Amino acid sequence: MEFPVDVALAELVPTLPVGTGWRYEMKFDGHRTVVWRERNTVRLQARSGRDVTAVWMDLARAAFDMLPPGTVLDGEAVIYAHGRIDFGAAQSRALSAPARARRLAEDLPAHFTTWDILLHPEQGDVRARPYDDRRALLATLLREHDVQPPIQLVPMTDDPAVAMTWYQQLPEQGIEGVVAKRATSVYKPGRIWKKIRHAETVDADVVGYTGPGARPRALAVRLPGGRIALTQSLTAPLAAQVAAHLAATGPPRSARTNSGESYTTTTSGLVVEVLAGTTRHAVVTVTRLRSA
Template sequence: MDWPVSVALAQAVQTLPIGADLHYEIKVDGHRLAMWRDKETVRLQTRSGRDVTSVWMDLAVAGMQLPAEVILDGEGIVYVDGRIDFGAAQSRANSTPARARRLAGLHPAHYAVFDVLHHPEHGDTRGWPYVRRRELLEHLLEEYGIGPPIQAVPTTTDVDLARTWYDVLQDQGVEGLVIKVGSSTYRGGTRQWRKLRHAETVDAKVVGFTGPAARPRHLAVRLSGGRIRLSQALKAPLAAQVSQLLQGAPPGRRAWTTAGEPYDAVDTDVMVEVLSGTTRHAVVTVTRLR
């Protein structure tokens, strides 16, 4: 399998899907990471394909317990005072390697794994159905005695239990649920899964920006129905995150939003969360990168 791997995505839904062959996973609030166990080391990549091993080095060290040629999909999370803290994970992701080491000393990272994409005996497992991949993942962790900070996310086919998770675990930093079809294969780059979240946000694709790419002021995002809107002014930490992705994109052309505001168009796969209550207006509020 070639680096980086294209990861599967989820489409937001407003109500909990119910039906045959549905599996419900806890959705933790962290940073999406694929873990590659090579022959001599471990590498970690983001959803967009960036190598971020240097800022998640404690997870890379933990991943050395895995056999060579394993590739896992999951979320890097950080606990603060017994609760999953997205802000702490975001701080880690935006750190320099030196600062990341200091943060790891205060709040070590954990890896909430939910899929296995490659296995030393079976090769590429993305064509397997979800239920078979899940069984392989659980067997792998048990066979090699893998425990925290690497741990499989809970999953169930019991819709009542899933509702209970959704209702009572929010205070622990659980963002919601991810719903997967048991017979489904792993299709990177597609929104094949569904997600039900507590936060009233929607996903939007970044199609451009205003200001310099090294310090974007606003993002142009495509909303449902194809509308293009400008975001509110980006705060410095979010602008710094976005700039790392924009500067690697090919130069774009001048374009205009649905309301007529100019922006520099850019072709990326960058997605952001925006507050759903702001999408009816000319300016939307971006909460974070996805």
């Protein structure tokens, strides 16, 4: 398996799927992260494939100390603040320069909640194995190597009533929803899982922007289904967050949305959340930057 890996994703659905063979996991509100424990080092990967080790060095050190070489885990980097999971704190860390990230880690250390194992130190690449097998391998590996927080296993149940209890009672603790997975499903790229969450948003890939790269006015996003649309004007804080990533992308070129508006392309790997109720409109509304 070569770094980076294409990750599996979840499709937003209105209701929790039920029936034989479903497994349900808590959806923590953090930053998607893949942990690579290699022979002599640890690398952390964002959903986009970008190397984010420098901003999550506390997690990298924990993984180096506790995980055996030849292990690749999928999960979420989260930060607890004031007794709950705080996405804003995780976002601040993810968007920081390495020096600032180290300072932030001193006050608010990160945790890694893992839900899948892609590479096993003894059995190799296990992505083609069923979910239930991978879950058992993951749980056994964490137990046998006495892996403790900040690395922890995401809670899972096969009871939809328990999953709905999580969904209804835990949002104030930062549990933003539930992810449903087939017990027999293999791990592969694309939206192979289902999720319900309290925020009525969908993830959209950022493919471009309008205005100057140093202060973008709006984003061009690829919505579920493939349509490209412009967003409403960005707030100043969100524009600053986006600009920090645009500076590192390749040479820009001009393109047009499905409805004909022009924009400048980007390969930043950014993902934003947009209000689900606006995805059919010519202009969509961004709620927050999700990852890069």
